Amino acid sequence: MAGIYIHIPYCKQACHYCDFHFSTNLNTKSDLIDAILKEIELQKHYLLGETIETIYFGGGTPSILSTQELSTILQNIYENFSIGENPEITLEANPDDLGQSKLEELKAAGINRLSIGIQSFDNQILSYFNRAHNSQMAINSVWNAKQIGFQNISIDLIFGVPNQSLDALEKDLKQALKLSTPHISIYGLTIEENTVFGKWEKQDKLTPINEDLAAEHLTLIMNTLAASGYEQYEISNFCLPGFESRHNSSYWHRKKYLGLGPAAHSYNGTERQFNHANNIKYIKSLNSNELPISIEKLSIEDQINEMILTQLRLKEGLNHASLKKNFDFEMLVERKDHIQKFLQMNLLEIDGNFLRLTSNGKLLADFITEKLII
Numbered sequence: 001m002a003g004i005y006i007h008i009p010y011c012k013q014a015c016h017y018c019d020f021h022f023s024t025n026l027n028t029k030s031d032l033i034d035a036i037l038k039e040i041e042l043q044k045h046y047l048l049g050e051t052i053e054t055i056y057f058g059g060g061t062p063s064i065l066s067t068q069e070l071s072t073i074l075q076n077i078y079e080n081f082s083i084g085e086n087p088e089i090t091l092e093a094n095p096d097d098l099g100q101s102k103l104e105e106l107k108a109a110g111i112n113r114l115s116i117g118i119q120s121f122d123n124q125i126l127s128y129f130n131r132a133h134n135s136q137m138a139i140n141s142v143w144n145a146k147q148i149g150f151q152n153i154s155i156d157l158i159f160g161v162p163n164q165s166l167d168a169l170e171k172d173l174k175q176a177l178k179l180s181t182p183h184i185s186i187y188g189l190t191i192e193e194n195t196v197f198g199k200w201e202k203q204d205k206l207t208p209i210n211e212d213l214a215a216e217h218l219t220l221i222m223n224t225l226a227a228s229g230y231e232q233y234e235i236s237n238f239c240l241p242g243f244e245s246r247h248n249s250s251y252w253h254r255k256k257y258l259g260l261g262p263a264a265h266s267y268n269g270t271e272r273q274f275n276h277a278n279n280i281k282y283i284k285s286l287n288s289n290e291l292p293i294s295i296e297k298l299s300i301e302d303q304i305n306e307m308i309l310t311q312l313r314l315k316e317g318l319n320h321a322s323l324k325k326n327f328d329f330e331m332l333v334e335r336k337d338h339i340q341k342f343l344q345m346n347l348l349e350i351d352g353n354f355l356r357l358t359s360n361g362k363l364l365a366d367f368i369t370e371k372l373i374i
């Protein structure tokens, strides 16, 4: 079983915190879609005939494409790959794109999961982020999607915004819970260098929140969502029973996937392939029948570290027996000193084959992970 990811590298406007690959110039859009179709054809054997169980349109802003454009890509995927019986087909979408007719078209085109980039319900924060929507548009997009029959809906939120009080965060969470979407992803704001926020930080116009306050924010999130029945199945991802993201879970469990579009990457079990993160270069390469890729052969150490980095964030934790079986790496021996210290501090726990973060450990996940990787 494998997955396909399609990166749509366009956005209406640049959010001040974002360092994903995207362009606000849509002039290349139709050439880029042709290039994606070409890439599908050239890469149809990459997954060696494995059945595809998830398809994920990410970005950028995939909802910026017309439904016709999305359908053409989907149709080509169906024609070139073997698709499972009940695939999860996700579209990342922004609230300002989700009018009623667009939602109806998306549903008819086969999209069965929406991941809506809401980020906050606070209009001040939304304009600080330079988002293209406001709070009411965010709320309407979810209600409309539900009314049209989308059952599998996720919303994205951001916490740890400079000057965001715990009260403001609580208000955001309450509003999110009122919408009762079955999945909520919530990420701490990170200030990346090549963004407007990165520039403001350098100019002392922005001060990131400190670690203690970030930990208070995360504690509030974990407690509030748990009280409403959401399970934290990954540090940043919460869902009602049965609504885990199948696509993202497959990354964390190291299943194979093919990434299409600029800046997408692929994994076939031993190698990672990276597509050019440049729209023009990507198009030119495919126009010459060449794959727009660079290949990184993963060393054993890379694979061990990838497993530690992703699986320690999961509810079930890191399968140390699998590390031993696949890579002959005895985690509990090799990292004995750190692990014992974290066990004593109630930051880690061991349960059979699994080493997992406790609730306190989740607040220090990055620090703990850094000590455990090789």
Ligand code: SF4
Binding pocket: 010, 011, 012, 013, 014, 015, 018, 019, 020, 022, 059, 060, 061, 094, 117
């Ligand atoms: S956060 Fe999303 S909508 Fe905003 S610039 Fe980045 S990819 Fe585009």
